[in-house]
Amino acid sequence: MALHSEILSKEGRASALRSRGTFRRILERNAAGYIFLLPWLLGFFGLTLGPALASLYLSFTNYDLLQSPDWVGAANYVRILSDDPKFGAAMRVTFTYVVLSVPLKLAFALAVAMAFNRGIKGLTLYRAIFYLPSLLGSSVAIAVLWRQLFASDGLVNMALWQIFGFEGPSWISNPDYALYTLVLLSVWQFGSPMIIFLAGLRQIPTDMYEAAEMDGAGKARQFFKITLPLLTPVIFFNAVIQTIEAFKAFTPAFIISEGTGGPINSTLFYTLYLYQEAFGFFRMGYASALAWILVIIISLFTAFSFLGARYWVHYDE
Amino acid sequence: MPMMLDRRSVLCGGLSALSLAALNAPALAQATRLRMIWWGSQERADRTNKAIAAFKTAKPDITIAGEFAGWSDYWPRLATQVAGRNAPDIIQMDYRYIFEYARRGALAPLDDYLGKGLTIDDFGKPNIESGRIDGKLFGINLGVNSSVVLYDKAAWEKTGVTPPSMGQTWEEFAENTIAFGKKKPKPGYFATADASGLEPSFENYLRQNNKALFSADGQLGYEPADVAAWFKMWQDIRKSGGCVPADVQALDQQNIESNALTTGKAATAFAHSNQFVGYQALNKSKLSLTAYPRVGKSSPSGHYLKPSMLMSVSATSTNPKGAVDFINFLVAKPEGVDLLGVERGVPASTAMRDQLTTKLDDVSKAMVEYIAAITPEVGPLPINPPQGAGELAFVLTRVSQEVAFGRITPEEGGERMVTEAKRTLARK
Incomplete structure (x- = not known):
């Protein structure tokens, strides 16, 4: 100094x-x-x-990894946007994943954070335990574990059979359900938004709740009138971060489908498609164009989130 | 007491480091260091590393640094290394990918070494030609291979149904699988895996019908009706409980570990003959091998002998001669050949094969015998696939799944396969 x-x-x-x-x-x-x-x-x-x-x-060339790139103008972009059914499939899968996994994950994280915030014994320990999946979640080992859990004779189906006498399909390899098992995997990794929510909840002055209680407001009313509004900046932060993360999701789908995005493209995440094009089929130029389209999509999404935020996020003045 | 570092001591340190480097330099310059990369299991890595060590003893001036990866990680890793101008000198190549690399100028032509360091005359013409792309030799056959039907003989016999055998027709095979399904020993266990989405199986079927994946001019070699008939045949087997259902087949990642035979869901698998060693290692019950079923008693077998893998030399290698020496050691010197065994397929050289066979265990022997048994029935090697052909295997798997999950009919599947395949080939 x-x-x-x-x-x-x-x-x-x-x-x-x-x-x-x-x-x-x-x-x-x-x-x-x-x-x-x-x-x-x-x-x-x-x-x-x-x-x-x-x-x-x-992204403006036909680079194939092995030969030097030739300029092709906007041809890659034109093809992606006008003549690529797999691009459409990948967009559908990715948007479904984002739209389902982000709200579910945030709701779950908030619920757990609120349970912790009531002051339970051994909070630090529980917090660490519940955070654990977030550390492991995007790892290869967990994706492999997920594959085992949701396969035809996996633990999930065993439990379904024991409890309900219901013979489940092979969730992970059925095009109707495969994506939802990945949504579940994402929700399970609720740790980091949970920690942030917990910090946010701690910031809300307890006298507000005391005053509300004196005025006769029930728990539900307190939640919607005090907790939620005061938590909106934290919710907003978490939503933006998690949305970007969800758009970028790669490892689970890559491991679970062995890089194919199957069955029938049902887990063809955008990043997985990009990877296939680049390293599977040597179309690095095309894959670069795909990557830049993803950058534009994420930027637009974030920009709109910030524009919309002014209507529902309350900051302390 | 803080350590004192003055100008003099720094200078001394630097000088002594320099002189050390200078002392080391001649030693490094003498020995050539070559890098080699391959894909495969731990078993293969152990065998390869032993061969590398043996080569080092035979030729102390060449050191080979090996690295390996699983199949799906291998290709991105190789592609990035080649793109980064950091290609390994010796590259294990697959029959499907070698065209992509050779045509893009990433591999060195080896014709000049024939007879000069590369003693592969007794491979026979087809086994040398299998490494030739557009007239030039880019790959050395590491082992002879063919597609194969693997089955758990005991499981078949338990049901009293005739197991697959050489010369059986598809019709007979289908009936047998359905009969197996009716007497199956346990729920969730089927006569066979579903091969409708496996390109090597489809190719075999096409060849039995005197068609091919690709025509001589690099176009598609089949019609929508051919695909539809193939899908229809499997649809009938599937619907009658002869093969595993669609969601079980979709767990198959087209490797030994996840195949329905290995995971205990089916008694029969469609594979490559060199994989027999790997399959037997992972399966408790004894496995047998036989040729594919045929469309008719007198139709061609559909089989051909293909290189299980090839060894290539990078176009940027600084010591291609040394690389060729090592490859020759692996395929034409008893020392190297014995260490690799038949884990990469049966050696192409007749002399090497004969001296190796006497030393093999029963599993490896059965595989060598299988190759010997189908050799009189094999057809010619298919023509070089056009650029972009590699992607079609994935298209076939996906379309077969659309049929298997009941999204489209086999006829629609045939149309879709041909449309998408043509689209992919037209793309440059």
Whole structure:
């Protein structure tokens, strides 16, 4: 701290007197900061921004991974939007997944957070346990486990048979149900929104509830009139983050369908389709175009969420 | 006490590091280091690593660094390495993918090494030709293979139904599976897996009808009616309880581990002959192998001998000669051949096969005998598939599922398959 202010006072003033070398001055003044930022900066420019820009260029080429790319103009984009039935299938699957998994997951996370917020013993332990699926959820092992659970003779069907005497189908490999098992997998990973909800719930002053109780408001009324409105910024945050995550979902579908998106494209997530095109069929240019369309879709979704937020999110003034 | 680092000690350290590097440099320059990549199980990795070690003893100046992956991870990894100009020197290739890589200039032609480092004359013409793409030799046959019917003989015998056998017709096979289904030993267990979505099986069926996946000019070699008849045959078997239902078949990821035979859902599987070793390792009951059923008693068998896999050399390899030496060690030197065994298929070289057979266990022997038994019945190798052909296997699986789950009729399936296949081939 002392060192920093010294630099600011002496060096800063001295160099400010000089008219040239503004960039250098800024650099010198913040050198320590930039050095500490260096790993992140290298990662951002080298591993995120660089490849992203390269893929933007490649999306206008016929790059096939092995030969040098040739410029094809907007041909990839035209084909995706006008002549690609698999693109439509992938969009349907992805949107169904987003629309189902995000609200269900948030509702579940909120319910668990509210249960915890009533002050139970050993909260830290429970919180850790309930957070666990979020750490494991997108891993390969869990996807494999899911496959076992929901296969024809998996644990789920065994339970259904024992309890209800009902012979279930092979959920994971039936095109009518496969996607819903993946939605369930996503809901099960409610940990991170739950932690955030819990923090949000803690912020709500208890005297509000006391006042409401004195005025004769029931639990349900308290929830809808106090908890929900005051929690809207947190709900909004969680919704945006989870929606983006859901659009990007890849591992579960990849493992469960062995990269095929099957049966009958029923788990053909957008990212999975993109991956197939890029690495399965060597159409890297086409896959890059698909990726940029996904970027546009996610950006639009987020922008609209923020535009709509002003009508339902209450911030403390 | 803080450590003192002055200019002198830094300089000394740097110099000594430099001199160490200088000492090491000649040693590194002498030995050639080659990278090799393959896909397969742990069993294959163990065998391959032993062969690499043996090669090192025979030729100490070449070190081979091996890496391997499972089938589905292998192709993305290889594609990224090649795209990143970091291709391994020695690449295990599949018959389907070798065309994609060779035609895109990623592999080195090996014709110049024939007789000079590559002693594969006794492979016989077909087994050499199977590595030739558009006239040039890009792959060395690692093992001879054919499609095969694997079955649990005891399970079939328990039901009293005739198991699959050489020369059986599809009609007989279908009747048998249905009879099996009526007497099945336990619920959820069927006579056979559903092969309607497996491209090698469909190809075999087409060849029995004197058709092919692709015509000589690189177009589609079949009509909607051919696909429809294939789907219809399996539909009848499925509906009569002869094969596993659609949702069980959809669990099959077209590998040994998830096949209905291995998972205990069916008594018969359609596979490749080199996989017999792997299948037997994962199945408790003793498995037998036989040829595919045929459309008629006098129709062709549909079988052909194909390379189970090939060895190729990267176009960017700095030491293609060394790479060829190692490949030759694997296919034409008893030392290498014995270490690999028949896990990658039966050796193409007659001399190698003869000396190996005497040393094999019963499982491997049965596989060699199978290849010997069908060899008089095999047809010619199909023509090189056109670019984009690899995708059609996935299309067939998906359309077969649409039929199996009752979304469309076999006739609609035939139309859809041909339409989509033509679309895919037309795409450049």
